[in-house]
Amino acid sequence: MTRDQLTGKILAAKRRHGLSWKTIVAEIGGGAVYVTAALLGQMKLRPEQAERAAKLFDLDREEQMLLAEIPQRGSLPGAVPTDPLIYRFYELVQVYGTTWKALIEEEFGDGIMSAIDFEMTIERQPDPKGDRVKLTLSGKFLPYREY
Secondary structure: OOHHHHHHHHHHHHHHHOOOHHHHHHHHOOOHHHHHHHHOOOOOOOHHHHHHHHHHHOOOHHHHHHHOOOOOOOOOOOOOOOOHHHHHHHHHHHHHHHHHHHHHHHHHOOEEEEEEEEEEEEEEEOOOOOOEEEEEEEEEEEEOOOO
16 A cells, blocks of 8 residues: 555545544644644654554554655655645745745754754734734754865
8 A cells, every 4th residue: 555545544534534724733742733644645754653543444464554654755746736735835935935045044044944953833823804824934944064
C-alpha cells in the first residue's frame, strides 16, 4: 500500500464514521495541525499514536507501521493549485512573499524561517462582517552560516 492509498483509506473511514478532525486528534493524541498533517500523509506519527489511529480507522499492522514512517513530503502539484482555499495561500505568497522576506531579514538578518521547528495555530475570530480565519505561524529563525 502506498502512503497516498492509506490517506484515501483514512479519509474514507473518517467519512464513514462521521468523525471530525477534533475528535480524531482527541483519540490519537498530539497537536491538531501535526496529527491532521500526519493522517494526510505529510508527517509521521509516533508508534503509540499510529497504534491508536489503526484502531480508530480499522487499519492493519502494515498500515499502522506506514503511519509511523517518514513520509515523502510535499503533496501539491508543481502547477498553480486550483483548490480555492489552497490557492489563496499561493496568492498570499505571490503578493506578500517579498514583503515577508524583506521584513524578516531586516529584523533577523540573512536566513530562513524553519518549517521543521515550526508551530501553527488556526482559530476562528468572530467578526460582525463575517468570521475571520486567524493563522499564527511561528518558525525558528535559522541564519545562514558564513564560512
